[in-house]
Amino acid sequence: MKKTVTAFAAVAAAALVSTSLVAPASAGPVLDKVTGKGFVQCGVSQGVPGFSNPDTSGNWSGVDVDVCRAVAAALFGDATKVKYTPLSSKERFTALQSGEIDMLSRNTTWTLVRDTALGLNFAGVNYYDGQGFMVRKSLGVKSALELDGASVCTNLGTTTELNLSDYFRANGMKFKGVFFEKADEVIAAYDAGRCDVYTTDQSALAAQRTKLKNPSEHMVLPEIISKEPLGPVVSHGDDQWFDIVKWSLNVMIEAEEYGITSKNIDELKATSKNPAIRRMLAVEGDTGKNLGLGKNWSYNIIKQVGNYGESFARNLGPTTKINLPRGLNQLWSKGGIMYAPPVR
């Protein structure tokens, strides 16, 4: 009899616990949660240099990480109030849907299915990318069209995997796919000779190439076979949170357009006569009120994280090992397509 009673108590306790787990249906559940705990839980990659990569002491850096930091700066006035969750390509959306992370900033391609059926919202684009191929120079291949019958290594569960199938089918070629869950295993298998070709977004190719035993023995083929707009993602159900993430990114891009950097921001704030700059730095008006943020939200982002150009130069620019050209990611006014709606 005692056993039965204990079992009953356990069931009752379980029922109580699960009642308290019901997600509240009120507006802004994610924002409430984030402000409540005092930091942003940000989903990042398991290590893609230049995008999101931890250093030897565990500090994360990269252009994707900077978006997380910008959101923290806007919300808390402190860009360090971020905790990072490294995720594989397979885990990332489930982590976001289940609320384990508040936002995902992990070189993730914006597609229709992800934006709709997965219950997610893309808050803009922080890197315009395209899929490329890397091969050994010793193969003597000059174009991706010569790759018929090759073994190809890549990450599973990515748009890369699908583009690869589409490209080979469209060109009447065959390939043998070897799909790994983690990027590190893909590069290790490619380095060990398991595959002739390593394919992923061009930016990631450049970044992962630095991990090869002998990077100079490999080359990236000229073909770019897809559009890969990469950006931060939030889940459906909290429009205010979505707005905050979206405009944190937009401020970084617009700041570059107006020449506001983390270095000259105090000087510009004091002296600038340009109304757009004065609005953005909250000298005139208060854009933060509309987002439910403090007045200095945009100032904090630019001061602590920097503008988009600074972030790019710091993580991917010529002074880094990765050394990617701005290309498409140059501002629209300078020949690229990086463009933010006006912050006003």
Place this chain on the structure above:
Amino acid sequence: MAAENITIAESEPPKIALWNDPQARALFFQIIVLGGLIFCGGFIVNNTMENLARQGIASGFGFLKTTAGFAIGYSPFLEYSEENTYFRALVVGLLNTILVAGIGVFFATVIGFIVGVARLSNNWLIAKIALVYIEILRNIPLLLQIFVWYFGVLRSLPGPSQSASVADSIFINNRGMFAPKPVFEDGFSVIVIAFLVAVFAIIFLKKWAKNRQDETGRIFPVFWASFGMLIAFPLLAATVTKFPMIWEPTALKGFNFHGGMEIPPELVALTLALSTYTAAFIAEIVRAGITSVNKGQTEASYALGLRPGPTLRLVIIPQALRVIIPPLTSQYLNLTKNSSLAAAIAYPDIVLVFGGTVLMQTGQAIEIISIIMGFYLLVSLLISMFMNWYNSKMALVER
């Protein structure tokens, strides 16, 4: 029971309040617990559905009919291309899991029995080698062993153009092992029929030999006769039908070998790791089983005049099996479930194909994970069912 009947017959049963009646009370609490469980289950399902709907996440199993659009690296049993549906991709993954589990169970059993018997050997060196094997393999995490086999083997193998070859027909390189594939032509069914005839003949022969031994005491060499029939019957049929089978050769074309049979390094590494790891546990189970048989059994058997070979085969092993089979079943189940680590080294099993790529594309985590869970449950239950049947056949028949 009897005592109770007597008291009832002699006096009026004392009135018991319903809440003091043990039976009523037990029933009451059982109903409450059951109700609580149903409520919890229903609550969880309902809560999930509501949350999914609120976040606008698609649900239902309709996605299985959609075109997959992605490639699968290895599908030895089933034709698969990007135009096929998610359902077919599921079947491919499922078959690949069964393949690796099947091969793994076979080799784990063979290696496990050999190492287990070696562990009990009177030869000091053999016993110690078996001991070292067991202690090393079962104390290192399986995932690490898989990586060691995979990357260790990969790095030591040459590229496709420098393949190691056996008689210029079997090639080994870092893309796998490539061998000619037998292609069956008309008339091959005759050979299959001949083989089946041999199997039936063996069953019949076994019964006849047993009856004869019971009646006359003379032993018929059933094993060698069966072995001979299994080879001779199909061979005879093949000669009559003039070998209706050709070998499809494999050859290096461009980057890779094409045609013939392919065994990818992922499959080799995974089966090696799974079977050597599980074999270490099986070896200990076998040792436990054999030592559980009383030494008196051996002595009694010798006293009856049986030689050591028949003693082991007819007296020790049948008794040891009763102890071995139940834990052996658990090891088979473990091996099957451990095969899901395949995802780490790109072997396209059900977890990698369905729980990886398909899950990513459709985002329907709940449906997909339930299908995978259902599959593992079904396979595990089937294995248990078979092993339980085998166990009851082997169990001590008490007279």
